[in-house]
Amino acid sequence: MSEIRFDGRVAVITGAGGGLGRAYALLLASRGAKVVVNDLGGTFDGVGSDTAAAQKVVDEIKALGGEAVANFDSVSQWESAVKIIQTAVDHYGKIDILINNAGILRDKSLMKMEIEDYLKVMAVHLNGTFFCTKAAFAEMRKQNYGRIVSTASAAGVYGNFGQTNYGAAKMGIVGLMNCVKQEGARYGILANTIVPTAGTRLTATVMPPDVVEKVKPEYVAPLVAWLCSEQCDVSGNIFTAGGGYFSRAAVVEGPGVFFDPSREITVEMVVEKLDQIKSLEGGREFGSALEQTGYALSKLVSI
Numbered sequence: 001m002s003e004i005r006f007d008g009r010v011a012v013i014t015g016a017g018g019g020l021g022r023a024y025a026l027l028l029a030s031r032g033a034k035v036v037v038n039d040l041g042g043t044f045d046g047v048g049s050d051t052a053a054a055q056k057v058v059d060e061i062k063a064l065g066g067e068a069v070a071n072f073d074s075v076s077q078w079e080s081a082v083k084i085i086q087t088a089v090d091h092y093g094k095i096d097i098l099i100n101n102a103g104i105l106r107d108k109s110l111m112k113m114e115i116e117d118y119l120k121v122m123a124v125h126l127n128g129t130f131f132c133t134k135a136a137f138a139e140m141r142k143q144n145y146g147r148i149v150s151t152a153s154a155a156g157v158y159g160n161f162g163q164t165n166y167g168a169a170k171m172g173i174v175g176l177m178n179c180v181k182q183e184g185a186r187y188g189i190l191a192n193t194i195v196p197t198a199g200t201r202l203t204a205t206v207m208p209p210d211v212v213e214k215v216k217p218e219y220v221a222p223l224v225a226w227l228c229s230e231q232c233d234v235s236g237n238i239f240t241a242g243g244g245y246f247s248r249a250a251v252v253e254g255p256g257v258f259f260d261p262s263r264e265i266t267v268e269m270v271v272e273k274l275d276q277i278k279s280l281e282g283g284r285e286f287g288s289a290l291e292q293t294g295y296a297l298s299k300l301v302s303i
């Protein structure tokens with residue numbers, strides 16, 4: 001198998017001043033990518049800013065013989081997100097790879113959550129991913145090439161107590177990527193989503209210290225690197241990765257039941273068929289909303 005390399009490629013990694021983003025930056029740079037290390041440098045819950053985090057990772061990459069430049073803007077406003085992508089264009093002439101990774105947490109149960117905690121988490125995760133993706137897409141489209149990897153979470157895909165803001169933002173990112181997949185296809189732009197598990201300052205709030213130490217961000221990075229590579233041949237996929245475990249997750253729809261819509265469809269008819277309606281046996285993934293709607297209406301149209 002040929003080595004996966006990024007020579008001549010330019011990558012922007014948001015929130016790369018620590019944790020998972022740092023691991024991605026070091027891996028891509030070690031394989032030839034020129035990297036924009038973005039990080040606002042605030043606290044884990046999104047307060048303040050500090051240039052030290054991004055600069056430290058740039059220094060690390062350079063000390064290892066790699067090429068990188070720091071950017072300290074926030075992903076959460078359109079104007080500053082544009083500046084992040086522009087840093088790649090100004091320094092390296094283009095952007096080939098975007099990893100939407102920046103993130104914060106403001107966990108609280110629904111009843112205790114302040115509106116500000118909801119809005120702040122949405123702003124960094126969902127708005128930040130949208131803004132950076134939109135700005136990068138404009139550049140990628142010009143060159144008919146791009147790789148976008150965004151970051152969701154099991155909290156969104158499967159749910160978690162105390163994370164309604166975070167879960168909503170993270171599942172929103174999946175919806176965003178499903179649509180970017182459609183729009184990017186004709187320009188050679190692939191968009192995928194990673195659901196990571198790693199010991200970082202974010203998970204230090206919920207994982208015991210020895211687990212944080214063991215579940216290294218470096219265990220997630222190899223799959224992300226493949227998703228960023230020329231060799232990647234999938235788009236719109238969700239991958240889980242952490243602690244040596246790699247897998248694909250997907251939304252699957254069961255074959256369901258079809259009633260004749262020219263006759264009355266009663267509640268009792270639906271209840272009677274619930275086992276069949278709930279069953280995922282023989283289920284499938286749909287590549288687009290159009291495909292799913294086509295299936296759902298197939299019997300109606302043929303009646």
Ligand code: NAD
Nearest residue numbers: 015019020040041074075101102103153196197198200202
């Ligand atoms: P981390 O705190 O180490 O990294 C997040 C980085 O994003 C920080 O360095 C932070 O300064 C930066 N950041 C925050 N707000 C920013 C903004 N507005 N603009 C630019 N940078 C900003 O945590 P991590 O665990 O490495 O998280 C990386 C991503 O992975 C996040 O999106 C997180 O939600 C996601 N995630 C992590 C895990 C896990 O197990 N660690 C699980 C699921 C999802």
